[in-house]
Amino acid sequence: MQIMDDLYQNGISTILATPSGARPVWLDNKYPDVMRVDANGVRNRHGGRHNHCMSSEKYREKVRIIDRKLAETVGDHPGLIMWHVSNEFGGECFCDKCKAKFREYLRERFHNNIDELNHEWWTTFWSARYSDFEEIDPPYNNGQTAIMGLNLEWKRFTSRNYSDYLSVEIDAIREHSKNASIPITTNFMGRYYGIDYRVLAKKIDAIAWDSYPAFHNDHETYRDTMMSAAFDNAVMRGMKKDRPFLLMESAPGLVNWMPFNKLKRPGVHEQFAIQTIACGADSIQYFQMRKSRGAAEQFHGAVIDHIGTNDTRIFKEVKKTGETLRKLSEVEGSIKNNExxxxxxxxxxxxxxxxxxxxxxxxxxxxxxxxxxxxxxxxxxxxxxxxxxxxxxxxxxxxxxxxxxxxxxxxxxxxxxxxxxxxxxxxxxxxxxxxxxxxxxxxxxxxxxxxxxxxxxxxxxxxxxxxxxxxxxxxxxxxxxxxxxxxxxxxxxxxxxxxxxxxxxxxxxxxxxxxxxxxxxxxxxxxxxxxxxxxxxxxxxxxxESGIEVKDIPAGIEYHKRIGKEATYEFYLNVTSDIIELTNVEGINLMTGNRISGSINLGGREYLVLKNKL
Ligand SMILES: [Zn+2]
CATH class of the missing domain: 3.40.50.880 (Class I glutamine amidotransferase (GATase) domain)
Incomplete structure (x- = not known):
């Protein structure tokens, strides 16, 4: 509360996350069934994070309590603009509770008719026929993994189980918050393989995701890395096309978990931020503000490094990015109308x-x-x-x-x-x-x-x-x-x-x-x-042939467009190190306020945002 007060008094709003992404040691010791069971049927010990069983009633009960307390305490805080449920859902649990829920899910999916399931999964092959839903196990590593339908339904079920769990937290917040109109999100991870995010997206008010492209790697060009990041933005935005999304996490410099934790070169963070806005985001946020002194992410990039000063290259780049975003503030709320x-x-x-x-x-x-x-x-x-x-x-x-x-x-x-x-x-x-x-x-x-x-x-x-x-x-x-x-x-x-x-x-x-x-x-x-x-x-x-305008975009330029209520905003990003001439461009340059008509040179990794009234 004190932190939110301080932030608010300094003009900073809060998106408050619920703390369910990592469990305390005492909880795991007292209620072992909150810990996940792996694909070999072995229960985890306490450690790491994100490894809870999404079906555990005890975990859900405990999370409900803490969410209720948070909602009651700060739910109507004037600085609170959004709730953020848990953190980066992922992984699977093969415990008996999850198994029982899976069977329940299959009963519903196949109309409680085991013959229907046997037919759809073609189980007579390799003697895999089931006599009863109670015989069906999840696809354990050391068990049945040869039925395509089973493997597929297990993944579908896992997505639905996450969605079900997400509802528990959303309901707790809504029920106990004095301001029930505050939107709720959770942070996705782009093309994360394990969850069909579209199932979860239906439950939340806005899409938010964490983007950490591996810039300057040795297997693709800078332009390719940027394009992959843009595609990920499109996958995320596509789940709620009628509104902007949020970049919930990014690193202004490096991360600590890739095989090679390369620094973002000067200017790259700013161009990455502008690209994300160009792709339809209304926010650029960071993990983390200040590097934690110890533990797992002590060397993960942050706005403030261990040196603790505001004169580092990274701090200055974040400051400049913030100033640039301020100039783009009228882009907020605009969307896309893709053909x-x-x-x-x-x-x-x-x-x-x-x-x-x-x-x-x-x-x-x-x-x-x-x-x-x-x-x-x-x-x-x-x-x-x-x-x-x-x-x-x-x-x-x-x-x-x-x-x-x-x-x-x-x-x-x-x-x-x-x-x-x-x-x-x-x-x-x-x-x-x-x-x-x-x-x-x-x-x-x-x-x-x-x-x-x-x-x-x-x-x-x-x-x-x-x-x-x-x-x-x-x-x-x-x-x-x-x-x-x-x-x-x-x-x-x-x-x-x-x-x-x-x-x-x-x-x-x-x-x-x-x-x-x-x-x-x-x-x-x-x-x-x-x-x-x-x-x-x-x-x-x-x-x-389909009547979509083909634009003459020079090689090395990435082009995006957003449409607001009164104006369009066109983004040109030079994703090379060379000067590129843009011709036939028209509009107000949002960075300078000057009108541009005709041609303009864009330097390496520079960008241009042009506004035109509708
Ligand atoms: Zn489980």
């Missing part, structure tokens, strides 16, 4: 990885989605990252990479989208299984998607890195060979125009890229993984 979208789904990701198929190390679902997103950015087009549950009709172009798991009715929705004039691009490894991982029969992609696309994928070839193949694309003035990597499907073309054909192997000259007109729109199929740069002209063609 293109890319479908990315967690359970599809799990299903692809869980399938005993394709290549062992080349599935790379999330990075393939990112590559398409980045390619669109090169044309000045920022795409929303959506799930198949989202409204599709607001878009002109939807890219559907590797939608291996095609849920009920999605093929119909995509067909309707195209019929009304939309353009879609579906890629290889799409429509193989239903939501329970059962293969579609009668040809992939199943459930009617093959009809929309006019093709059937009959076989898929997995390529070694040393294999060579290509696609000769020859349509609409494009006449080139695009390199094929990792996967190549062999198609049967029923009713589609062939735009590209393989150049090598026994399937040479067969179809690799096709297009089918349907209603007022077009459905494209890309049967092989290609070099994303090789696809540039093809993707540019999709944008033009």
């Amino acid at each position: 293109a979208a890319i479908i990315f789904e967690w359970d599809n990701w799990w299903a692809i990885d869980g399938a005993g198929a394709f290549g062992g190390s080349t599935k790379k679902y999330d990075s393939i989605c990112r590559d398409y997103w980045v390619k669109l950015m090169e044309f000045g087009v920022e795409a929303d990252v959506i799930s198949t549950e989202d409204e599709l009709d607001r878009y002109k172009l939807i890219i559907v990479p590797m939608l291996f798991m095609l849920k009920d009715d999605i093929a119909k929705e995509l067909t309707d989208f195209v019929e009304k004039g939309g353009t879609i691009l579906v890629t290889y490894i799409s429509g193989y299984v239903n939501e329970n991982c059962l293969c579609y029969q009668g040809g992939f992609p199943g459930d009617g998607l093959k009809k929309l696309l006019g093709v059937i994928s009959e076989e898929i070839d997995t390529l070694y890195p040393s294999d060579n193949n290509g696609i000769h694309v020859n349509y609409k003035g494009i006449d080139k060979i695009i390199e094929v990597r990792d996967y190549a499907e062999i198609l049967r073309v029923d009713d589609a125009q062939i735009l590209g054909r393989y150049t090598e192997d026994f399937y040479k000259d067969t179809a690799a890229i096709t297009c089918r007109c349907h209603g007022n729109g077009k459905a494209y199929y890309q049967a092989a993984r290609c070099s994303i740069d090789g696809l540039s002209e093809f993707i540019k063609g999709l944008l033009t």
Whole structure:
């Protein structure tokens, strides 16, 4: 309370976190079942953090008490602007309570009908048939891990269990806070693999996440690191597209947990902060304000270092970033109105990885989605990252990479989208299984998607890195060979125009890229993984054809746009070390207040924010 008072009196608001991310020693000693059980069935000892059982009634009870006390004490504090539940949910628990809840979840999911579950999981294979829901264990490491449906439902259940736990804390705060209108969030971790964040996002008022890109690494360019961070922002923002998100944690200098904890070079933190705002955030915050003297994160970056002064490079960079953000304050509240979208789904990701198929190390679902997103950015087009549950009709172009798991009715929705004039691009490894991982029969992609696309994928070839193949694309003035990597499907073309054909192997000259007109729109199929740069002209063609403006963005410039009630805000980030000339730019430079019309030079890692009245 005293800290919040001091902050408030100095013009600083508080987002107050509940303390449930780390448990005290006495609690674990007194109530061992609050500690998590690992995938081998062994209960943890006290240690670390984030390792509680989300099903534990005792933990929930104790957390409710402390949340109630917090809410009663500071719930109406004038400095409190948001609640933050727990910290960075993650991991799984295999204890008996979680097992019992999992069985309960399965009963509900399969209508309390074990025959239905056996059918959907195809359990007769390898004698895996269950007689009763009570026989089903979680996929222990030393147990049953060979049923795709079981593995998938366990991950779905874990997400729902986190969501259920999240409700406990949210309800405690709402019930006991004198000001129930204060919004509630929790901090996500971008493309964290273990939780379908969309399940949790439904419970909170705003999306917040922790972004720690590995700047200046030895395996990608600075621009690539920035683009990956931007894609993560898009994944996070996409869960609540109608409002800005918060950057809850970032490090102004270095972190302490990467294999190489490289310093952010001068100016990089400021550009990273502007990029995050450009991507739709309304806040830039830090972990941590001051380095803790001891313990696990004593060497994790902070605004104030152990030296304790305000004249360090990092402190000065944070101060300058703060001054810059003040100049951008009118951007607050503005959103995006994107015309293109890319479908990315967690359970599809799990299903692809869980399938005993394709290549062992080349599935790379999330990075393939990112590559398409980045390619669109090169044309000045920022795409929303959506799930198949989202409204599709607001878009002109939807890219559907590797939608291996095609849920009920999605093929119909995509067909309707195209019929009304939309353009879609579906890629290889799409429509193989239903939501329970059962293969579609009668040809992939199943459930009617093959009809929309006019093709059937009959076989898929997995390529070694040393294999060579290509696609000769020859349509609409494009006449080139695009390199094929990792996967190549062999198609049967029923009713589609062939735009590209393989150049090598026994399937040479067969179809690799096709297009089918349907209603007022077009459905494209890309049967092989290609070099994303090789696809540039093809993707540019999709944008033009679907009526999305292609901007002439110089290489090395990252472009974003936010739309406010009265003005638009365009962001140009130079993600190189060289001077780049921007031409045909128009608007008020928010950094200087001056009007710019025509061209301007942007120095290495500089940026420009332009305002134009609507
Ligand atoms: Zn548990």
